[in-house]
Amino acid sequence: MTERELLELWNKNRQHIVLSQLGPIFLLIVTVALIMLGLIAAPPVVKWAALGILLASGILGALVQYSSATEAMAIAADLAEVKNPSRLSRQAVASAKWLNVVRFVTPTIFILIFLLLAAVLVVG
Template sequence: MTEIDLISLWVKARAHIIVSQAAPTFLLTATVGFLALGLGTADLAVRIAAAGILLASGIFGALAQIAAANEGLAVIADLRSVPTPSSLTRCIVSMAAWVNVVRYVTPVIFVIVYVAVLISLFFSANVPIMGR
């Protein structure tokens, strides 16, 4: 592959990373907004459905992010072997360590936010649980 081909693959991998974050981010943001408006007092079935939708979207988003990050790192590995790298190639190669943020940090943040949403959905003070 040429340097231009590899750069094109990098751009696609980066776009996939960005797009894969859109749905989980939107759903978590919307759920937090709905919680502020009273979703936490909805029927148990609605709260369970909301938790399930968030979980499925989060798992899919995390898998897509990890796959795109792995592909991006593979492209970076190939870009490292370009004999006379352009300035852009050197810039992309220097981003390699930051791709790990997508692979590890972003999913951890999702889990933390998801747990906070679950606590609000099921254990909030305004949600009647077992006769409270």
């Protein structure tokens, strides 16, 4: 692959990471708003459904983030082997180590928020 093709893939993976966060963030905001407005204090089935939706969207979002970050790290490794790389390629290679935040820290934060919301919904 050419350097340009690798950079296009790099940017596509970064876009996937950003987009994969939108769904879970939206659902978390809506859930918190519903809790604060007292609208989710409904039958247990509604609470469990809300938790299931949050969990499913969070898991799918985390999987997309993990796989996109892992692919971006592989792309960065390929970019590191380009002869006479551009500054952009060198920057992509240098910043690839931060993709571990996307792979591990972001899902950990989701789990903590999910557990907190679960406690609020279940305990009441």
